[in-house]
Amino acid sequence: MREDNARTSGTNNGTASGLPDQARRDRLKKWRRAKDHFSTYGVSAGGLGVVFALALIFIYLFYEVFPLLRSADITPVSSYALHEGGIEHFSLERYNELAAIHTSDGRVRFLEAGDGQLRREVVLPLPEDASISAFAAGDPSEGLFIYGLDDGRALVARTEYRLSYPQDRRHIEPQIAYPLGAEAVSVDAAGAALRRVAVQETGRGFTVAAATDDGRLLLAVYTATVSLFTGEVSLRRQEYILPSPAQPAEKLLIDGAGRNLFVTDALGAIHYYDISNPAAAILVHSVAAVAPGATISAVEFLKGSVSLIVGGTDGTLSQWFLVRDADNVQKLTRIRDFLPHAAAITTLAPEYNRKGFVAADASGSIGIHYATSQRTLLMEPISDKPLVHLGLSPVNIALLAVDEAGRVHYFDLDNPHPQVSMSALWSKVWYEGREGPAYVWQSSSASDDFESKFSLVPLTLGTLKAAFFAMLFAIPLAIMAAVYSAYFMTRALRGFVKPTIEVMEALPTVILGFLAGLWLAPFIERNLPAVFAIFLFIPLAMLLASFLWSCLPADFRARISPGWEGALLVPVVLVVGWLCVAMSPQVEVWFFDGSMRQWLTEVGITYDQRNALVVGIAMGFAVIPTIFSITEDAVFNVPKHLTQGSMALGATPWQTVVGVVIPTASPGIFSAVMIGFGRAVGETMIVLMATGNSPITNFNIFEGMRTLSANIAVELPETAVASTHFRILFLSALVLFVITFIVNTVAEVVRQRLRKRYSSL
Template structure:
C-alpha cells in the first residue's frame, strides 16, 4: 500500500514569529475593531436620524409659514369715549382714514367733523353747503373706497361731497390736512324737477373710462327717479359742468311706498330697490332712457331685511335680516343671456337682527353688527365667519373699518365711540375655498380657479390649489407614459440580451443624459420641439403610434430570415440592425406629413382638432411628456437595469438548464426577482417628474386649467412656486398659499415614496425565496 504523506511545511522563523501579534495585542485589535464598529453604527444611526430630523424640520418650517391661514380674526378694544367729545350729537356715517389716526363723522344735518381716533378731539369741521331755505332730508354713502357721500334735500335736489386728506411731512413728521371736495360742483343738483323732498337717495360714481355718476331717489310722493350725470371740468376755470338726464322708473309690484333702501352698482348698470317685505326689485339701468324692472326676488327668507351693502366692486350684495341671517347675492347670467339675482352663499348667523353691514375697502369681506351688540367678521369668497362675539350691551349703530383692515371704530346706542384693533390677515383662505369649487363674481357657475393678481382694485384673489395639483399629476402622468415603456424595456434588453461590449457603450451614454441641465431640455422643448410638433402633427403621431408596429414587423421578418443570414449579426447586436429601420421610418413619416394633412385633415391637423372641439395649445402636455420623459428615462433606466443585471446567475442558468427559453426565463425568473428594483425605479422617476420645475415652466404655457387633455397646457405646483414666489409680498396671503403649495408637494412625494418603499419590501419578501 502506497504511503501518501503531506510535504512538510516550512517552519516559521523566530523573526517571523516575532512579527505576529501576541494574545494581548490581538485582544487590543479586537477591542479597537469593536470600537470602530460601534462608532460606525453610531454614525450611521445619527445620520439616519439626521435625515429624519431634517425632513421634519422642513415640514415644521413649511407648516409654520402656513399656520396663520388657519387662524381666525381677533378684536381688542383699546379706547372708548363719548360722542359728545367730538362736538356732535348724532352721526349718520363713520369713516376711518388710511393711517388710522383720524376719523370722519357725517351728521344728518350736514356737519362733517374730523376727530382724533385716540381721544375724540375735533381736528376740523365742515358744513355741507345747501340752498337757502332747504333742509337735509336723506343721506347715502357710496362705495367706501370712493369716499363719496350724497345728501338728499327737501326741495328735490342733492349735494355730493367727498372727503380727503393732503399729506405733508414737516420736520419729517406725517401731517394730514382734512379737506372736503365737491366732485360734481358745490351747487346742488336737481333730481326732481317737481321739487318734492327726497326721502331715499343712493349714488355711485364710475371713474374708470368716464366721469359718470348715477343718483337714484325716491320722492315724498313715491316716485322712483334715476338721474344720470356726466361731469366735465373746465381746465381754465376749474368749474365742473354737469350734464343731467332724469328718468322716472316704473314702480315695482306693490308700488314704491314700502321701499326702504336704494342701491346702484358701481358699473351703473343695475339698481336694486329693497322693500320692507324682504324683497329686492332689480332694475336694468344700463340704458337709463329705457330702464326696466327685470325681476323681484325675496332675499329675506320670509324675514325683514334689516341691513344691506355692496361688497367692494359693487357686484355682490350682502343682506342681513331681523333673524340674524346673512347671505351673499349677485347677478348670474342664465341660458337666455339674461341676468338674474341669485343667492351664492350664506354665513354664520347672529343671535339678533343685523343692524349694520360695513364692507372692507379692498377685499370681499365685511363687518356685521346686530341688535345685541355682537360683531361678526365675515368674508365672502371663502364663506368664512372669522369672528363672532359680543362687544356691547346695547345695539351698535355705526361701524367703520380702516382701509388697511386693522382697526375698527363703532358707535353704540348710548353714543359711546369705541376704537379696537383688528387682526384679520388671511380671511380669503380656507380649506374649502382652496380645494372645492368656488362661485366667484362674474362667473356662471362655481369653478376651480388660480388667479393671484389683476390690475383692478376690487380684484378678488383666487387661490384654488386644485388646478396646480391636477397640473402636477398631469405632467407627471404623461412624462411617465412616455418614459416608462422606453426605460424599462431598454433596461431589460440592455441587462439581459445585449452583448457586454455594446452594453458598455449604451448604459453610460444613457446615464450621462441625467447630467444634462433640465433648463436646456425646457429651452429646447419650448423653442424648438413645440413649434416642430405643431407643424408636423401627422408625422409625430405616425411615429408614436406606428413605430412599435414597425419594430414588431421587423422582429417577425428577422425571425423568418435564413439562419445563415441571421448569424451574420452576432448575438446581442440585433439592436444595431434596428437603428437604420427607425431612421428610415422616421424620415418617411416627416416626408409624408404634408400629404397626410391634405388627405385626411383638410390641410391642417391643428385646425381639424379645433373643428371637432379639441383645443390645441402649442405648449401642451404632449410636449411636456416628451421633454420630461427624456429627463426621467435615465433615472428609471439606470436603477431598473442594475436590478435586472444583478439577478443571481444561478437562477437564470437553472431555468435555462430546465429547458426554458431566454424569454421564458426573463418573464418567469428575472422580472419577478428584479421587480422590487424596477418598482423603485418607477417611483424614483415619478418623484423626479412631480418635482420637475424648469421643463414644465418653459414648455407648458403655465395655464392653471383642470383637465387631462394632452393638447392643452397646465401649471404645476413647483412651476407656480418658481414663477410667483419672487414677486409676492412676504407674509401676504399669496405668500402663505405658495408655502402651502410647497407643503402639498412635499407631502405628495413623501406619501408616494413611503408607499413605494412598503410595496418594494413586500415584493422583496415575496420573491426572496427564489
C-alpha cells in the same frame, strides 16, 4: 527532533507561515471592530440626519403656513361717548387718526379716533329754504356721500384727507370737496322730496338715483366740466324716470360701472334694474332676499360693487350677485350664506380693498366675515346695546363701533388672512362674474377690485398630470431598454449604451425645457399626425423587422453575434420615423382637411401649442436615465444560478426574463419607477417652459397645465413677504412635500414586501 522544535518555534512566533502573531491579530480585530462600529454609527447618524433635515423642512414650511389657520381678533383700545345726535354715517381714514361723522343736520365732524376730541367741523352749504330728507354714502374707498333734500335737490360731496409733514411729523388735514359744485343740484325737476338717494361715480360722470315721496324712481346723470382758466364747474344733467317697484323703496344701490341699480323694499325683496342705457332702463328681475316673515335690515356692496351683502331682521347674512341664465339674462342669484347672528343685522361695513365685511346686530355683537372663503372669522359681543354704526379702517387694522346710546368702541383689528379656508383651497368656489362654482387659481390682476382666487386643485392636478404623461412615456422605454441591455445585449454594446444613457441624466433640465418650448412644441404642432404615426408604426415596424429576421437562413443570422441584434433595428427606427414626418402633410390633407389642429378644434378638443404631450416627451426624456440606470442594475444583479436553472429546465430566454428575472428584480424596478415619479413631480424648469402655465383642471393631453413647483418659481419672487399669497405659495410647497413623502413611503413599503416575497429565490 530539531525540525519539530523549529516548526514549533516558528509557529509560536507567527513567522514561519507568514501570518502575523497573535498579538497583532488581536490588534487588527480590534481595529476592524472599531471601523465596523464607526461605519454603523456613521450610517445611522447620516440616516437620522436626513430624517432630521426633512423634519426641519416640514417645520419651517408649516411655520410659514400656520398664520393662514388663524381667525380674526380684536383688542379694545378705548371707549368714549359722543355728544352728537342723528348720526348718518361713520368712517375712518387710512392712518386711523381721524373719524368722520356725518350728521342728519348737515354737518361733518372730524374727531380724533382714539379719544373723540374734535379736530374740525364742516357745515355743509345746504340751501336754507330746504331741509334734509335723505342721506347715502357711496363707495367707501372714494369717500363720496350725498344729502337729499325735500325740494328735489341734492348735495354731493366727498371726504378728503390731505397729508403734510411739518417738522417731520405727519399731519392730516380733513377737507370736504364738492365734485358737482358747492350748490345743491336738481335731481327731480318736479321738486318732490327725495325720500331715498344713492350716488356713484362712474365712467360717464356721477350717477344719482332717488325715490321720491310721491312714489317715483328717478335717475340723474351729471357730467362735470371744470374750466381750465376760471376753475368754474359746469354741469350737464340728464334725468330719467324708471319703472317704480310695487312697494316703496327702502335702499338704493348703484354699481361702480353705472350699469346696474338695486332697490330694496319693505317686504324683503330686491329689484334689479338694467340702467346701462338710462333712457331705456328696465326692471329685469325681482327676488325675495330673506325668509318669509323677515325683512332686509341692512344691505351693502362688497368691494368692486359686484356683490351685495344682505342682512335680515332674522340675523341671516347672504351674498348675491348677477349671474346669466340659460337665456343670457342676468338674474340676481343667492351665492352663499354666512353664520347667522343671534339678532337682527343693524349695519354693515365692507372692507375697502378685499371681499370681506363686518356686520353688527341688535344684540351688540359684531361678526367679521369673508365672502370668497365663506368664513366667519369672529363673532363677539362688544356692547350691551344695539350697534348702529361701524367704521372700518381702509387698511383693515382698526374698527370703530357706535352703539344706540352714542358710545364709541375703538378696537385694534388683526385679520391678515381671511381669504383662506379649506373650501376655498380645495372645493369649487363661485367667484364673482362666473356662471357657477369652479376651481380657479388667479392670484393677481390689474384691477383693484380683483377677487383673489387661490384654489390649489388646478396646481395639484397639473402636477399629477405632468408626472403621469411623463411616466407614461418614460416607463415602457426605460424598463424595456434596461431589461434588454442587462440580459440580452452583448457586453461590448452594453458598455457603450449604458454610459451613454446615464450621461443623458447630466443634461440641465433648463436646456431640455428650452428645447421643448422653442423647438419641440412647434414641431409637434406642425407634424401632429407624424407624432401619432411614430408611436404606432415604429413598434409595428420593429416587430415586422424582427419577424423578417427570424425568417432569414440560420447560417446568415449566425454571422451576427448574439446580443447585437438590437443594433440592426436602429436603421429601421430612423427610416420609419423619417417617413412618418415626411408623410405628415399629406396625411393631414387626406384625413383632416389640411390641418389636424383645426380638425381637433372643430370636434371640440382644445389644442394648445405647449401642452401635456410636449411635457410628457420632454420630461419623460429627463426621467428615462434615472429609471433605466436603477432598473438595469437590478436586472443585471439577478443571481446567475436562477437564470441558468430556468434555462436548464427548458425555458426560453424570454420565458426566463418574464418568469424569473423581472419578479426577482421587481423591488429594484419599482424603486426606479417611484424615484422617477418623484423627480417628475418636483420638476420645475421643463414644465415652466413647455406647458404654457395655464392652471386648468383636466387631463386633456392637448392642453397645458400649471404645476405646484412651476407656480412657486414664477410667483414667489413677485409676492409680498408675509402676505396671504406668499403664505399660500409656502402651502403649495408643503403640499408638494407631502405628496412626495407619501409616494416615497408607499414605494418603500411595496418595495420591502416585494423584496421579502422574492428573497427566497
